[in-house]
Amino acid sequence: MKNPQVSIIIPVYNAGGRLVECLNTLVQQTLRDIEFILVIDCPTDGSDKIAQAYAQQDDRITLVYNTENLHIGKSRNRGLEVARGEYIGFSDHDDYRELDMYEQMYDYAQNKHADIVISRPAVKREGCIELWHVPDIEVSQFKEYALMDLMGRGNGERDVSVFCNIHNVIYRRDLIMSNHIQFVDTRFIAPEDVLFNIETILCADTVVYLNRPFYYHLMLESSEGHSSSYSGWEKRGEGMNYLYQLLRQKHVFELYASSFYNQVTKQFLNSLLGVLYQGQSMKNFWKAYRILKSYSFTKPAFKQYKPDVTPRSWLKNKVRALFALLLTH
Secondary structure (H helix, E strand, O other): OOOOOEEEEEEEOOOOOHHHHHHHHHHOOOOOOEEEEEEEOOOOOOHHHHHHHHHHHOOOEEEEEOOOOOHHHHHHHHHHHHOOOOEEEEOOOOOEEOOOHHHHHHHHHHHHOOOEEEEEOEEEEOOEEEEOOOOOOOHHHHHHHHHHHHHOOOOOOOOOOOOOOOOOEEEEHHHHHHOOOOOOOOOOOOOHHHHHHHHHHHHOOOEEEEEEEOEEEEOOOOOHHHOOOOOOHHHHHHHHHHHHHHHHHOOOHHHHHHHHHHHHHHHHHHHHHHHHHOOOOHHHHHHHHHHHHHOOOHHHHHHOOOOOOOOOOHHHHHHHHHHHHHOOO
């Protein structure tokens, strides 16, 4: 059989009833030449049974079973091992999308001869849909704009990168495979989406933007992305170290040093403040401080620190400024 036009990889853990809407908006896609790879990551709520029922009704669905809970990063890598599509996309198990998403994005990729197509980011928070703004950028300059935004976590224009998610994107499979790109192990490193997007965009020749929202990413307090573990200093410290080593390996660190330092200051300040907000002991705070400070890039990052654009109280700004001062010495 010929390879499908698009493969979609969906790690499945404890999605509950939201998995049904997710799968309905996948199997009903107007693009029919598509495969769905559901990586069953040892769920305990019956999500595996829902996945099995859908697979019995649609032979485009492949089930991959983890023998242990690998979390989302390594589960996506298992999906990459079996994906056959010309392009690859990713979905979380509790999100949904427009039914013409992959047909429109695949056609756009073909027309533009693109390695990567990014559609307009959209999130659903407390029942309301938020469309993220992306300014009009010349096609020839879009790759660099996206990289700067990702490297600097908004790079002073906003508190987070507008391109921080992978769900509203399709990637040419050959780009991923020929450059041996994988997701980091999210049991130890975060944020995996940002790191994956930086690495793929760095390797791509043509990155294009399709100004239409297709994918609706649910912002749930119960999701892994909102957990204290995911945003904690251990994973964020290792995430920034991974990015630092990647930029050095690609010989592009000097090009992106300023933006990289912006991200380091945001990630490390948020992580340290998280230790305090979660009511952890001062012993844990000083442990986090010492380890984050030990990275070779921490001191130069905080020497160029400037407060970001997020409005905060006078006290919170003073606390952040104090932590930034501590991390420069």
